[in-house]
Amino acid sequence: MEKWPIGVFASIDAGLGVKLEVAHELGVPTIQLHAPAPATRTPQNAEAFLKRLKEYGMTLTAVFGGFEGESYADIPTVARTVGLVPPATRDARAREMKEIADFAKLLGCSVVALHVGFVPHDKHDPLYLQVVTVTQQICDHCQRNGQSLHLETGQEPADTLLGFIHDVGRPNLFINFDPANMILYGSGEPIAALRKVGRFVRSVHCKDAKWAARPGEEWGVEVPLGEGDVGMENYLRTLHEIGYVGPLTIEREIPQEPERQKAEIAHAVRLLTELKARIG
Numbered sequence: 001m002e003k004w005p006i007g008v009f010a011s012i013d014a015g016l017g018v019k020l021e022v023a024h025e026l027g028v029p030t031i032q033l034h035a036p037a038p039a040t041r042t043p044q045n046a047e048a049f050l051k052r053l054k055e056y057g058m059t060l061t062a063v064f065g066g067f068e069g070e071s072y073a074d075i076p077t078v079a080r081t082v083g084l085v086p087p088a089t090r091d092a093r094a095r096e097m098k099e100i101a102d103f104a105k106l107l108g109c110s111v112v113a114l115h116v117g118f119v120p121h122d123k124h125d126p127l128y129l130q131v132v133t134v135t136q137q138i139c140d141h142c143q144r145n146g147q148s149l150h151l152e153t154g155q156e157p158a159d160t161l162l163g164f165i166h167d168v169g170r171p172n173l174f175i176n177f178d179p180a181n182m183i184l185y186g187s188g189e190p191i192a193a194l195r196k197v198g199r200f201v202r203s204v205h206c207k208d209a210k211w212a213a214r215p216g217e218e219w220g221v222e223v224p225l226g227e228g229d230v231g232m233e234n235y236l237r238t239l240h241e242i243g244y245v246g247p248l249t250i251e252r253e254i255p256q257e258p259e260r261q262k263a264e265i266a267h268a269v270r271l272l273t274e275l276k277a278r279i280g
């Protein structure tokens, strides 16, 4: 694959991505896919999906897990509902994540990813060890499938994330770096964080955001690519610096406004194409 193929985050029937035909209209060569709903994750659907990808000439580069009951309404709600951290849903979600990895395998995809949730920043919190253990189990399942697991960044400062990856201690655990999430959650300046965790970055999101007045207490605001505080040119230069050559996957999380979402992603494709020509 060429360096930095452009991609978009896509969805079938769950998640905030664009529809596959929109990805096709945008003319991008790669997609990441939000895992479809459980009832849709059948071998027949996998086959039909692969056929469409082939028709469109697109490569699937990662499958993202997501779960019923997750809410990104505000930061405390994320902590309470997202990923593998909440104890009440952890076992069921771990099982589902393994099923999602198996579905990704049917799609021939060797990368699965997820928002693990708010990993406690204090290693002595009993929740911390529980999240380490469940992540090890999922990594081991992925390993048997010949897959790696990518953690979406956002909720943790870079040092917490590095400590967590170290404690999980699995060779197939990597990072999907999302610079906008660092700003939205107020978990650290994204470019400095990217330099710190660079050696684990195996996939990225191209998304932009503006800092909140009180970062970490309230949300920042997601904005069209190039209009936020990430600094796209600096972002791409830093990706180049750390030796990242994988896809640049655009994410714009406004599925409630599909026309605007498509127009803004088209603009993002142009911006990245122009930056790639200069930097890549």
Ligand code: MG
Residues within 6 Å of the ligand: 152, 178, 181, 205, 207, 251
């Ligand atoms: Mg993201």
